[in-house]
Amino acid sequence: MMRQLVPAVALIAALDLMLYSRPALGETVRIRSGEHAGFSRIVLDLTKPTEWRLGRTEEGYELRLDGPDIVFDTERVFHMIPRDRIADLSAIGDGGLALRLGCACHARAFLTERGALVIDVADGEATSDSPFERAVRRSAPGRSSAETARALTPSFRPALPLAGAVFDERLKLPIVVPERDQGQLASVWKAAEPHSSRREDGDAKFAAAAPNATAMGPVENAFGAGGNRHMSAEEDRSLLLPRLPDPSVTQAQSELLRQLSRAASQGLLEVELERDRLPRDPSAAVDVGLPAGEPAKPVHPAIRAETSIDRDMLSAMTRTPMTAEGGHCRPDEDFDISGWGDARPAAVQIAERRQPLVGEFDRADLDAVLDLARLYLFLGFGAEARAVISAFDSTANHLAPIAAMSAILDDRALDPSSDLFVMTGCDTAAALWAVLAWPVLPAAAEVNESALLRSFSALPIHLRRQLGPGLSRRLLDTGRGTAARSVRDAIARAAGDVGTAVGMIEAGIDYSSGDAESAEARLDALARSNDPMAVDALILTIRSRLERGASVPDDLIESAEALAFERQDGADGPALSQLQILARGASGELDRALADLRRWTESESSERQTETTAQLFVALGESEDEADFLRLYFANRDLLDRAAPDTTLRSELAERLAEAGFGREASALLKGEAALSERGRRILARAAIAGFDPAEAIDRLDGLQGEDVASIRARALALAGDHRSAASALAAIGDQQAAGRAAWRGGDWKRASAHAPEVMREAIAAFDLVPSSSGEPEAPPGPLAAGQSLIADSRNMRSKLEALLKVTEPAGD
Numbered sequence: 001m002m003r004q005l006v007p008a009v010a011l012i013a014a015l016d017l018m019l020y021s022r023p024a025l026g027e028t029v030r031i032r033s034g035e036h037a038g039f040s041r042i043v044l045d046l047t048k049p050t051e052w053r054l055g056r057t058e059e060g061y062e063l064r065l066d067g068p069d070i071v072f073d074t075e076r077v078f079h080m081i082p083r084d085r086i087a088d089l090s091a092i093g094d095g096g097l098a099l100r101l102g103c104a105c106h107a108r109a110f111l112t113e114r115g116a117l118v119i120d121v122a123d124g125e126a127t128s129d130s131p132f133e134r135a136v137r138r139s140a141p142g143r144s145s146a147e148t149a150r151a152l153t154p155s156f157r158p159a160l161p162l163a164g165a166v167f168d169e170r171l172k173l174p175i176v177v178p179e180r181d182q183g184q185l186a187s188v189w190k191a192a193e194p195h196s197s198r199r200e201d202g203d204a205k206f207a208a209a210a211p212n213a214t215a216m217g218p219v220e221n222a223f224g225a226g227g228n229r230h231m232s233a234e235e236d237r238s239l240l241l242p243r244l245p246d247p248s249v250t251q252a253q254s255e256l257l258r259q260l261s262r263a264a265s266q267g268l269l270e271v272e273l274e275r276d277r278l279p280r281d282p283s284a285a286v287d288v289g290l291p292a293g294e295p296a297k298p299v300h301p302a303i304r305a306e307t308s309i310d311r312d313m314l315s316a317m318t319r320t321p322m323t324a325e326g327g328h329c330r331p332d333e334d335f336d337i338s339g340w341g342d343a344r345p346a347a348v349q350i351a352e353r354r355q356p357l358v359g360e361f362d363r364a365d366l367d368a369v370l371d372l373a374r375l376y377l378f379l380g381f382g383a384e385a386r387a388v389i390s391a392f393d394s395t396a397n398h399l400a401p402i403a404a405m406s407a408i409l410d411d412r413a414l415d416p417s418s419d420l421f422v423m424t425g426c427d428t429a430a431a432l433w434a435v436l437a438w439p440v441l442p443a444a445a446e447v448n449e450s451a452l453l454r455s456f457s458a459l460p461i462h463l464r465r466q467l468g469p470g471l472s473r474r475l476l477d478t479g480r481g482t483a484a485r486s487v488r489d490a491i492a493r494a495a496g497d498v499g500t501a502v503g504m505i506e507a508g509i510d511y512s513s514g515d516a517e518s519a520e521a522r523l524d525a526l527a528r529s530n531d532p533m534a535v536d537a538l539i540l541t542i543r544s545r546l547e548r549g550a551s552v553p554d555d556l557i558e559s560a561e562a563l564a565f566e567r568q569d570g571a572d573g574p575a576l577s578q579l580q581i582l583a584r585g586a587s588g589e590l591d592r593a594l595a596d597l598r599r600w601t602e603s604e605s606s607e608r609q610t611e612t613t614a615q616l617f618v619a620l621g622e623s624e625d626e627a628d629f630l631r632l633y634f635a636n637r638d639l640l641d642r643a644a645p646d647t648t649l650r651s652e653l654a655e656r657l658a659e660a661g662f663g664r665e666a667s668a669l670l671k672g673e674a675a676l677s678e679r680g681r682r683i684l685a686r687a688a689i690a691g692f693d694p695a696e697a698i699d700r701l702d703g704l705q706g707e708d709v710a711s712i713r714a715r716a717l718a719l720a721g722d723h724r725s726a727a728s729a730l731a732a733i734g735d736q737q738a739a740g741r742a743a744w745r746g747g748d749w750k751r752a753s754a755h756a757p758e759v760m761r762e763a764i765a766a767f768d769l770v771p772s773s774s775g776e777p778e779a780p781p782g783p784l785a786a787g788q789s790l791i792a793d794s795r796n797m798r799s800k801l802e803a804l805l806k807v808t809e810p811a812g813d
Contacts, residue, residue: 029065030073031089033080037444039122040085042077046115054109054119055136060101062092062136063109063119070095085121107132113328329426334401335433338458340371341378349375357392364392373402380466382409401433408436409466411571424448429455436467439571441474449483456487461494465501469536472505476512484509500526500533507540516544527556535563535572542579552583561596578612585619590628594620594636605642613643621652626660633657647674655683663690678704685712694720707733714742724748731755 032043044063051066072091087102099107099121106126109119126133341349353372359365369392376385385406389399404420407413414420414437423434425446432455435441456464456471468491472484488505491498503522510519523541527534538559545552557580564576577600585593593616601609617640623629633640633653640653650669658666666687674680681700688696689712697716701709710733717726723746730739731751740755749769753761 027067027069028071028073031077033077035081039120040081041118041120042081042086042089044072044117044119046117049115050117052109052117053136054107054132055134056132057098057136059098060087061099061107061119061132063097063099064136065095065097067095072097085123106130329423329428330401330420330430332429332455335405335429335455337374337378337405337463338460340374341460346379349379366392370399370402373399373406377402377405377409378460378463380409380463382406382412385409404437405433408433411470413439413571427451429458432456432471435474436471438474441478443478445478447478447480447483449480453483453486453490457490461491464491464494465499468501469504469508469533472508473536476508481509481512484512500531504533504537507537511540511544516548520544524556527559535567535576538563539572539575539579542583546579546582546586549586551587554587557583557587574606574608578608581612582615582619585616590616590620590623590632594632594639598636598639601639601642610643613639614645614649617643617645617653618649621649621656629656630660630662647677647680650674651677651679651683654680655686658683658686658690661690663687666690682708682712685716689715689719692719711735714738718742718745722746727751 027047029047030045032045034041034043046065053064054061056062072089074089074091077086077089083102085101085103085105086099088098088100090098090100092098099119101121103123104125105121105123107119107121108126108130109117109132111117350372353368353375356365356368357372369388373385373388376382376388383406385402389402389406400418401420404414404418418437420430420434420437423430424438424441425431425448426434427448428451431448431451435445435447435452438445441447456467459467468487472487475481475484475487484505488502488509491505492502503526507519507522507526510516510522520541523537523544526537527541531537538556542552542556542560560576560580560583564573564580567573567576577596581593581596581600584590584596597609597613597616601613620629620632645653651674654666654669654674657663657669663686667684670680670684675684681704685697685700688694688700694716697719698713701713701716710729714726714729717723717729723742727739727742727746727748730736730742736755737757740752740757740760743749743751744756744760749764753764753769756764
């Protein structure tokens with residue numbers, strides 16, 4: 001951090017200005033901000049209870065706090081929020097703050113438990129009964145805060161200097177001088193004050209601003225004309241020394257000096273002493289203490305001084321924990337699981353906690369119920385903790401965390417209405433348990449990683465090993481790799497055997513960083529073991545192989561199938577069913593995979609099942625065997641219909657069906673948006689050709705361009721009998737050989753003789769289908785020569801026709 005070098009003179013001047021402008025100082029209200037989905041939030045950290053009003057103005061809203069000397073610190077407001085909702089914030093005096101809006105928004109406000117004022121500017125119109133839509137009446141104009149400060153700042157320069165001191169006009173503070181120079185001081189001071197009116201005016205101002213100070217006479221009345229009179233100590237104290245204006249000034253000065261010293265110790269500034277202004281004789285310094293017999297009264301000056309480091313640390317410590325939605329965060333005490341048990345044997349602790357459960361008249365002691373449930377959580381017994389709560393019908397609000405934590409320990413789903421889900425951003429232990437409450441942590445969730453890691457490190461080691469792998473998985477899934485590594489370290493640094501938890505977390509880190517093979521090497525051995533982490537390892541290793549297109553070993557598929565049946569009602573049952581079906585499909589066992597999928601989807605339908613169906617039909621569409629594709633597609637078409645596949649999958653399957661000649665099935669798959677896309681129109685054109693409807697095919701291609709479109713259009717034209725147009729379309733895209741064949745079928749011998757296959761060109765020449773370009777006709781041969789030529793031509797023609805029949809394709813191609 002860059003330190004500022006502050007001269008001592010500047011510090012003294014700053015102290016003077018702050019002390020004697022004290023009536024103009026007021027409370028500084030720091031404003032924090034944050035951006036959320038649908039609204040922007042500002043928070044005013046009020047240091048004491050304050051009346052407030054919020055209402056509408058022409059440009060937005062206006063906030064009024066009860067206190068004209070309030071100063072708003074808006075320096076960092078727009079560091080955290082854009083200006084699309086709150087376009088500007090400006091102080092308007094007399095405790096007012098103007099909010100200029102940049103959208104069609106409305107504001108709502110509320111106070112937190114700690115007294116902070118929260119203002120949310122949300123999208124849309126306000127409700128008709130909103131109290132914040134009433135117009136604000138602006139207060140009568142008055143002086144600005146700067147004018148008020150100048151009016152209330154006393155001109156503090158006494159008409160007579162302190163004994164042994166002079167007043168520097170630039171600083172308005174005394175500078176101590178040796179006694180031998182006091183004789184010359186009077187003439188210097190008198191020369192510096194040529195106009196008595198200025199001195200008298202200053203005396204009047206000082207008397208008005210500091211009523212406790214003693215009024216002083218002119219300089220010459222004290223020192224005499226020559227300025228050499230020596231006074232007694234009694235006269236010196238009673239006449240020359242002014243009393244402090246108010247005991248609060250002394251306290252304020254002490255507080256400012258203490259805070260400046262603290263700022264210097266924190267490296268925020270460095271004092272550069274000017275030694276020529278320090279007193280050379282310490283004994284000459286003046287004692288300005290209160291007169292004897294007047295004890296100092298406790299005062300509370302209207303001044304507050306603190307460094308930026310202390311301010312931010314204090315704010316972090318006293319800030320009311322709140323969720324991003326404005327709700328309250330549960331405190332650390334609700335999740336202090338490490339303090340709910342100890343190292344004694346579990347049986348001893350359970351017996352100790354069970355004894356006071358029921359008191360006289362068989363009434364349950366709710367505190368004892370809570371203690372026993374918390375002990376079960378400390379031991380990792382979630383079901384037992386829930387049983388205790390339900391057995392004694394304990395539904396109090398403070399027991400809600402017990403129910404949530406017990407479900408998390410047993411990998412059970414929480415009640416969707418639980419308030420724990422929204423506490424991932426809290427600065428308490430609630431952040432840890434809120435992240436664990438999500439089966440899949442949303443990518444956009446605001447997570448307080450510092451609070452999460454702090455709370456996780458405070459857990460007993462056995463709970464760290466139990467919860468660590470699941471926590472690290474949630475963090476890795478949302479891109480928080482550094483936090484996941486911190487979770488691993490919190491387990492690894494514990495004494496003794498860390499178990500398989502660290503290996504599981506390291507495999508997850510390898511997997512998320514792209515090193516799938518290293519992750520699979522760690523996971524395979526664990527997946528084949530009887531360790532409690534084996535199921536998680538099995539899920540991760542199969543998923544890794546499927547994502548990179550590798551085959552899954554048969555024994556792992558069989559383990560997943562067995563565990564899927566065993567744990568079908570558990571939290572990981574659906575994941576195991578999905579992975580074993582997809583693994584069989586990827587291994588080529590599509591028949592069995594589709595049969596397993598049908599059994600899985602008979603009882604219920606879920607998003608995971610829909611996703612599995614889509615992925616399995618993608619694998620079916622990529623299968624090379626045409627017969628297997630058609631057989632399995634038509635046998636399981638109902639599964640596809642229930643899954644409502646997306647446009648891409650529909651197009652893939654429809655294209656393959658159209659190429660196989662199943663135009664009607666292809667058209668049935670492409671409906672709605674899929675049929676209107678460019679790819680869908682091409683597929684429907686192929687389907688029309690397969691259904692021998694060239695007109696429909698040509699109509700589907702209207703307005704489309706490209707080689708694929710031209711090829712399909714040529715096929716439709718050929719099917720309609722317009723082979724010459726088909727030849728022109730093929731020639732336009734450069735497929736000359738196909739254009740030559742189409743020209744052959746259309747009787748365009750000239751184009752066919754140029755581009756058709758060689759055997760066709762020879763036939764055209766043999767039949768003399770293209771007229772010779774020679775100018776002079778040949779002389780007719782004689783009768784014998786003509787007969788011999790005819791026999792030769794007949795033999796030649798026969799051989800050409802035989803060759804032509806061998807290479808000519810069916811007329812439909």
